[in-house]
Amino acid sequence: MRYSHQREAIKKTIQETNCHPTADWIYKETIKIIPNISLGTVYRNLKCLEESGDIKTIYDGNIARYDWNTEPHNHLKCKHCGDLIDIVLSDESIHPQIKQDFKFDVDLVEMTIIGTCQKHT
Amino acid sequence: MRYSHQREAIKKTIQETNCHPTADWIYKETIKIIPNISLGTVYRNLKCLEESGDIKTIYDGNIARYDWNTEPHNHLKCKHCGDLIDIVLSDESIHPQIKQDFKFDVDLVEMTIIGTCQKHT
DNA sequence: TTTATAAATAGTAATAATTCCTATTATTAT
DNA sequence: ATAATAATAGGAATTATTACTATTTATAAA
Incomplete structure (x- = not known):
């Protein structure tokens, strides 16, 4: 390139x-x-x-x-303002369970946690 | 309605x-x-x-x-064929941690687990 | 340092997913 | 049965994204 x-x-x-x-x-x-x-x-x-x-x-x-954050991470999404907040929740403990139960090889887990951020409480 | x-x-x-x-x-x-x-x-x-x-x-x-499945559940997504497979992973243990660490009230967790389904192994 | 090359660009047209608009149709309360 | 109005069909408009093409530009070689 x-x-x-x-x-x-x-x-x-x-x-x-x-x-x-x-x-x-x-x-x-x-x-x-x-x-x-x-x-x-x-x-x-x-x-x-x-x-x-x-x-x-x-x-x-x-x-x-x-x-720009290319490290593995997930997002909190506020349902009121739509803001996305980066969080790191590196729990790979579910990977073997998914492999066993579904014969599915996990590459990555995309997780968005929806709720209310502190601006709206 | x-x-x-x-x-x-x-x-x-x-x-x-x-x-x-x-x-x-x-x-x-x-x-x-x-x-x-x-x-x-x-x-x-x-x-x-x-x-x-x-x-x-x-x-x-x-x-x-x-x-049509309105019960709380998540999806496995195969990166090869695009298939979406329903799974139930009802682990709400992270909710209090997120509340404490980010002052964020969790409603739901949208999770898509990306990888390879059994058709491609 | 010019010159040749092909990759990248600007500008615009095209596409895909979704929403909006309006005259007409259909549901439902009376 | 009739009136009121919510829902529809059909099409236009919008939004996000991709494709096309003549021109520009980065870079390698002479």
């Missing part, structure tokens, strides 16, 4: 936010740096960055969000 | 399959029973049925699927 100014800007945009941005948000931020960048370039590079392991894609309902 | 012939057919279609169908699949099945049903009606009623608790919506990547 060849260097591109655009890809670096997209990567930097994601890595400098602590939210879990959508493609459109990333586009609107990156266009401030590269005024003629196109949305297609954003999508193409998000796919590249995912494949190279620089970012992770998370599906929030039916919209894709992107996460 | 008033009775409708269409809603009953949609509900029946979902409850009679053991796959996790998309709105489009449900539309294509239901149109066999009600030849002039419209896709908008399918979407509207899927929302109604979700609200009344008759079905559950599950997000598979960025496409919505619908599930």
